[in-house]
Every structure is written in structure tokens, then in C-alpha cells.
Amino acid sequence: MKFISAANIKSRPHADLLVLPFWKGGKHAKAASDFDHPHVSIKALLATEDFAGKEGEVVFLYVDKEKEPRVALLGLGSLDKISIEKLRRSYASLVKACRSRKIENVNIVMPHLPDFTEEMSVRGISEGMLLANYVFDQMKHDAIKDQRNVLLSKATLIGVSKQGLAIAKKYDDIASAVYLARDLINGNADDVTPQHLSKLAQEFAKKFPSIKTTVFNKQRIEKEKMRLLLAVSQGSQCDPAFIIMEYTGDPKSKDRTVIIGKGVTFDTGGLNLKPTGSMEKMRCDMSGAATVFGTLKAAATLGLKVNVIGVIPATENAIGPKSFKPGDTFKSYAGKTIEIGNTDAEGRLILADALAYVCKHCKPTRIIDFATLTGAMEISLGAETTGLMSNQDALADSLIRAGHETYERAWRFPLYEEYKDQLKSDIADIKSTGGRGGSSILAALFLQEFVDDNIPWAHFDIAGTAYLGEARYYLPKCGTGVGIRLMVEFLENL
Ligand code: BES
Ligand code: ZN
Ligand code: ZN
Numbered sequence: 184m185k186f187i188s189a190a191n192i193k194s195r196p197h198a199d200l201l202v203l204p205f206w207k208g209g210k211h212a213k214a215a216s217d218f219d220h221p222h223v224s225i226k227a228l229l230a231t232e233d234f235a236g237k238e239g240e241v242v243f244l245y246v247d248k249e250k251e252p253r254v255a256l257l258g259l260g261s262l263d264k265i266s267i268e269k270l271r272r273s274y275a276s277l278v279k280a281c282r283s284r285k286i287e288n289v290n291i292v293m294p295h296l297p298d299f300t301e302e303m304s305v306r307g308i309s310e311g312m313l314l315a316n317y318v319f320d321q322m323k324h325d326a327i328k329d330q331r332n333v334l335l336s337k338a339t340l341i342g343v344s345k346q347g348l349a350i351a352k353k354y355d356d357i358a359s360a361v362y363l364a365r366d367l368i369n370g371n372a373d374d375v376t377p378q379h380l381s382k383l384a385q386e387f388a389k390k391f392p393s394i395k396t397t398v399f400n401k402q403r404i405e406k407e408k409m410r411l412l413l414a415v416s417q418g419s420q421c422d423p424a425f426i427i428m429e430y431t432g433d434p435k436s437k438d439r440t441v442i443i444g445k446g447v448t449f450d451t452g453g454l455n456l457k458p459t460g461s462m463e464k465m466r467c468d469m470s471g472a473a474t475v476f477g478t479l480k481a482a483a484t485l486g487l488k489v490n491v492i493g494v495i496p497a498t499e500n501a502i503g504p505k506s507f508k509p510g511d512t513f514k515s516y517a518g519k520t521i522e523i524g525n526t527d528a529e530g531r532l533i534l535a536d537a538l539a540y541v542c543k544h545c546k547p548t549r550i551i552d553f554a555t556l557t558g559a560m561e562i563s564l565g566a567e568t569t570g571l572m573s574n575q576d577a578l579a580d581s582l583i584r585a586g587h588e589t590y591e592r593a594w595r596f597p598l599y600e601e602y603k604d605q606l607k608s609d610i611a612d613i614k615s616t617g618g619r620g621g622s623s624i625l626a627a628l629f630l631q632e633f634v635d636d637n638i639p640w641a642h643f644d645i646a647g648t649a650y651l652g653e654a655r656y657y658l659p660k661c662g663t664g665v666g667i668r669l670m671v672e673f674l675e676n677l
Contacts, residue, residue, distance in 0.1 A: 184358075192342075275314065364473035394429065410516070420501070441545050448497060469497070551641045
């Protein structure tokens with residue numbers, strides 16, 4: 184979506200719709216701007232109780248004069264409860280109303296927000312609109328596609344300064360990164376394979392001079408002795424891949440944030456096969472990888488002055504005659520031997536090799552991983568909140584703060600030693616799984632075994648937030664692209 188600005192109401196261009204903001208009042212909505220439309224009787228509408236100005240409420244009026252054939256009154260909720268997030272949600276609701284009417288071009292009268300800077304209002308409005316302006320319809324037949332899905336292509340922010348417009352442009356860049364992640368998650372697992380992700384990483388290096396990509400193929404992974412990644416991949420037709428993308432935005436600095444994303448392009452569960460009902464959405468199991476791609480794309484497009492290394496262990500967890508077996512033991516990249524408890528706990532295995540690799544080779548200042556790791560996290564926190572576990576309070580606190588700013592909220596779980604008793608193995612150094620209770624924590628404790636104690640590390644379990652059964656606010660059904668906006672915020676605050 185292209186954002187432009189108009190100096191004032193008189194100089195606005197022609198469009199499909201003019202949007203006027205309103206606060207929720209007692210019985211009647213109250214104008215949130217001082218623009219009084221010359222040709223529609225807003226007073227008459229407000230005299231009825233048809234429109235209360237509730238958050239996201241939209242009423243359409245039609246005119247035959249003026250620069251737009253339609254006027255939308257948009258409710259922002261109560262003035263005393265307004266926040267950037269409320270703006271995101273209200274303007275996302277506007278976008279939904281526009282899309283169902285095939286409206287492509289809108290003029291927006293900005294609300295008066297006494298306690299907001301221009302940056303805050305533009306941020307809320309543009310982010311809400313952009314994140315809602317997404318559809319995954321690549322699989323639809325063309326004719327049907329033409330009829331159904333129209334996206335907004337242009338929004339004119341009336342009265343917004345040049346700096347304000349630059350803010351909208353920034354969120355447009357971030358939204359493009361989120362769309363990429365959503366597309367990767369929503370795409371067929373047969374298309375979005377480890378090789379597809381490798382190719383994309385190589386394209387990143389061609390497109391962005393600030394990114395250098397290295398891909399380890401199966402032979403190289405064998406040579407490196409990443410035996411856990413190999414074990415998970417051995418039941419699949421596709422070779423595994425180990426992807427490293429290095430973004431250098433601050434060449435003089437030694438500070439490096441390593442982000443690792445779980446890249447299981449489809450999770451059948453392996454020989455511990457998932458039952459019907461649990462497997463259907465498992466193309467989402469590379470959502471952590473999608474977060475890494477999105478974060479690197481956003482960092483490179485915005486030219487963030489930080490260094491980020493994105494690492495993706497990519498494989499399918501398939502079932503077949505060569506599948507790795509529960510009860511067998513494998514030697515990890517770190518050297519520790521692992522008894523496989525359950526082949527469906529594959530994410531922690533490939534992440535273990537990735538964590539050990541980056542500790543040894545990448546000189547990380549901090550490591551942050553994103554993974555759709557445990558079904559238990561979906562049960563604990565649902566779709567509203569991502570689970571966070573960390574070995575360092577300062578890192579966890581900054582990530583939680585970034586989560587609040589972007590409303591990609593995270594909640595920290597403990598990593599108490601005592602849980603670890605469950606990972607004891609009689610035949611190997613450690614077992615990959617334990618009991619059902621606290622299994623998200625146990626998975627994180629398993630990962631921690633592969634992180635050097637002196638390196639700050641945080642683990643996001645996005646199993647509940649990466650892929651939605653129902654659309655919510657500005658988040659679509661299916662892949663959400665969670666974590667990218669949080670990471671951009673975090674990197675900017677470094
Ligand atoms: N990919 C799944 C976790 C998952 C579940 C992601 C639901 C998204 C939605 C993961 O590989 C898995 O199957 N974990 C098992 C581990 C168990 C066998 C210890 C789980 O959580 O049930
Ligand atoms: Zn699994
Ligand atoms: Zn999985």
C-alpha cells in the first residue's frame with residue numbers, strides 16, 4: 184500500500200472513500216477531528232443511536248458531490264482509553280470494511296490525539312492498515328480471485344508532515360517483511376522445502392549487499408557432524424539445509440545478535456506419527472524460519488545500524504523406511520549423546536545443533552531463537568501471547584518491552600533446574616523428552632544444554648501465535664509472521 188500525504192483537506196486527491204474518525208461518547212459518537220463534511224449530515228446520523236463510535240465500528244454514507252463518493256465514519260473507542268494498539272485495531276477494521284466493498288484508494292482525516300506525537304498516530308494507523316491489508320490467495324483460481332480479493336493500494340494521510348509520512352513508509356517496509364513470512368508459512372509444504380528456503384536465502388544475498396549467505400547442503404552437514412539435524416531429516420525425500428545469513432549494518436561494531444528459526448517445513452511427527460487433527464496445520468512448523476527471514480529483510484530494507492546473523496536449520500520431519508527411531512541415540516554437534524524419546528519432538532533436536540554451531544562459530548553477543556516448539560505452549564498461553572524463556576533477565580526484559588511496544592506480547596516462563604530430572608537417560612548423556620507436565624519448559628531446558636552459559640540467550644515458543652485458526656484484529660487466519668515486528672523494535676532499541 185502506498186501512503187502519501189496531503190497538506191490539508193482542500194488539497195486532497197480524488198479517492199474511493201473519505202474516512203472521518205470518531206470517539207465513543209455516552210449515547211452518541213463525538214467527532215475526533217474538526218472536519219465537517221459539507222454534503223453529508225453527520226449531525227443527523229449522530230442524532231440517532233446508529234453509530235456509537237466503538238473501537239473499529241464503521242458506518243458508510245454516500246454522496247454525489249465532493250472528491251469521494253463515500254464517507255466512512257470510523258469509531259476509535261473512548262478517548263481516555265486510546266492507545267497505539269487501539270488505533271491499529273480500529274484502522275484494521277476499516278481496511279476489512281474497504282476490502283469487502285472493493286475500495287482501493289482512501290483519504291484519511293487524521294484524528295486529534297492530544298497526548299500523541301504525530302509519530303505515534305501515524306504508527307498506529309499505518310501499522311493497523313498495513314497488517315490487515317493482506318490476503319493469501321495464490322492458490323485460488325484466477326477468476327474467483329479477481330472477484331473476491333481487493334486490497335487497498337493507496338492511502339492519503341491528510342495533514343501529515345514529511346516526517347510523519349516517513350514513519351508510514353517505515354511501517355510499510357516492516358509489513359512487507361511480515362507478508363513474506365506469512366506467504367512462506369501459508370505456502371504448500373511441498374513447495375516451501377529446505378531447498379526453497381536455501382534459494383530464498385541466496386536471493387537475499389543478491390538483493391541486499393548488506394547480507395551474506397552461506398548454505399550447508401547435506402554433504403556439508405554430514406561433514407560438520409550435525410547428527411541431530413541429519414537424524415530428523417533422514418525419513419524425508421528432501422535433503423536438509425543449514426542456512427546462515429549475515430546482515431552487517433554496523434561494520435565497526437562487534438555486537439552481533441544471532442537469531443535462529445526452527446525450519447521444519449512439515450512435521451508429520453515421524454514414526455511417533457501425529458494423529459488426524461494435529462497434523463493438518465504442520466506446514467506452519469517453519470514459522471520460526473519465517474520470522475528470521477522477515478527480520479533480516481526488514482533490517483536490510485530499513486538499513487538498521489546493527490549486525491544480525493540469521494540461522495535456520497531446515498528439514499522435513501517425515502515418516503518413511505529411513506525415519507529415525509524412538510529409543511535410538513545420536514551424537515549431537517556439541518558432542519553430547521541424545522536418546523530420542525519421541526520423534527515428534529524434532530524441533531529441539533535441530534535447534535540443539537544450530538545453537539551449538541553458533542556458540543562455536545558466530546561469536547554471538549546474544550542468541551534469540553523462534554520455534555513452534557511445543558503444543559503445550561498453545562495450551563498455556565493460547566493465541567494472544569508468546570512464551571519466552573531466557574537465561575538472562577536483562578535480555579528477557581528488553582524483549583518483553585519490545586513485545587509490549589509492538590503488541591506481540593511475550594510472557595516469561597521459568598527455567599528451574601528441577602524440571603531437568605526428566606531428561607535423564609540410562610543409555611545416553613541426555614534424553615530428548617520427559618513427561619507431559621511443563622513440557623514447554625522442558626523443551627527450553629533441553630535447548631539450554633547447547634548454549635554456553637556466558638552467552639545471553641532467549642527462546643520464543645511461538646506454537647500458539649504463529650498460525651491462527653481465526654483472523655483477529657489485523658492478524659489474518661493462518662500464518663501471522665509473529666516476532667518480526669518485535670525483533671525490529673528490539674534491534675532498534677539496542
Ligand atoms: N511442531 C510441534 C509443536 C506444535 C504443536 C506447533 C502445535 C504448533 C502447533 C512439535 O514438533 C511437537 O510436535 N512437539 C511435541 C513434543 C512432545 C512429543 C514432547 C508436542 O508438543 O506435543
Ligand atoms: Zn513435532
Ligand atoms: Zn515440530
